[in-house]
Amino acid sequence: MSTFSESLWNNNLDIYNFITNTDFIQQLSDGCLPEEKFRYYIQQDALYLADFGKALALLAVKATDQSHMLQFLQFAQGAVIVEKALHENYFRLYNITGGPEKMPGCFAYTHFLVSTTAIQPLEVGVAAVLPCFWIYREVGKYILKHAATPNPYQQWIDTYAGDEFDTLVTQMLEITNTLAAQTTDSLRAQMQEVFRFSCRMEWTFWNDAYVLNAWKPV
Template sequence: MKFTDHLWNEALPIYNKIQDHPFNQEMMAGTLPVEKFKFYIYQDSLYLAEFAKALATAGTKAATSKELLDFLQFAQNAIIVERILHESYFKEYVIDFDGGKAPGCFAYTNYLLSTAAFESYEVSVAALLPCFWIYKKIGDYIYANQASPNPYQNWIDAYAGEEFAASVEKALSICNNLADQASKTVKDKMMEAYLMASKLEYVFWDSAYKLEKWSV
């Protein structure tokens, strides 16, 4: 088995909770309340800006110029998607929130940024992987089972598309290559980081569904 197969199997209960979450089930059915989607899109725009920084930071630790370029490309793509959100969804749904990060977004982005800054390259890659892989899996699942017509079709198409799939495969390949050369101690830390980031993926979806706000 590839190392990423072990990651997936260990985190499968978390993924199943994400897949079954009302946010994704209602998006699939086309019944997700628009206010929850707007909240999600706003938080996602904030998330992607920080995700891009974490990707670029992790890339500076790469052992090869090729992988550095891969991570800089990942970062660039995240920024492009963030811009697209502003130019399309923000106008279409009249999103003008200015409240900053909700607790779920704050927790997730700070985890990724701190991991990219202070952990090894291997651990950083593992922590960043769920955002690629889980989004692709969720996108494919919703695409295959969605109600039609669906008001969220553009979002569904973006994450079920071939271009995003290519990035996911590249990230998986990098993670597997690193694990092949890593000690058991490092692989254990990679697993821990992957699981934590997967939990925070769930927290992000849940935060959007609950329109989460700071209690103080």
């Protein structure tokens, strides 16, 4: 019998396949992604992680299981640490200065995550943040398998395809399955719905970086 998280993945495999076939992922894997597109991605990712950490902290506040509470807090801390590392490493490497603005995809995704984790039941909030963990792991493994070597983006690839991140994703999947098993059919349906929306936003995030999507001057 499949787990709830397996049903989530299988029901959204179409979006994952779209993501791995985006020009951004294909060119990142080949090592030929234009630097300006990676710079855009890194700037937006730093902004995203700041709010992602807040969303995870909100889940910790709602958690009734102490072990889950601690894990959410550790996840939140990890997001903040990675954001800081992006600023210290990639921002310096690519000479990124000033405070970048959230572009449309990042703005929509972060507002969805923070509002969902703040307003909706814990189970729904967990399902909303899960794609960021899970899709990044799978995309990281996909790129690692297909990446050209040497690759100018190898450090980024190693971060998301490594054992440490893999462990975090496994922990998040265990929490998701535990909560899904204890909740109602209605909430499980909501979990499916927000999971798919976040998967769509993951695709949007990658695609925005490739097309350098920006606010229109209106």
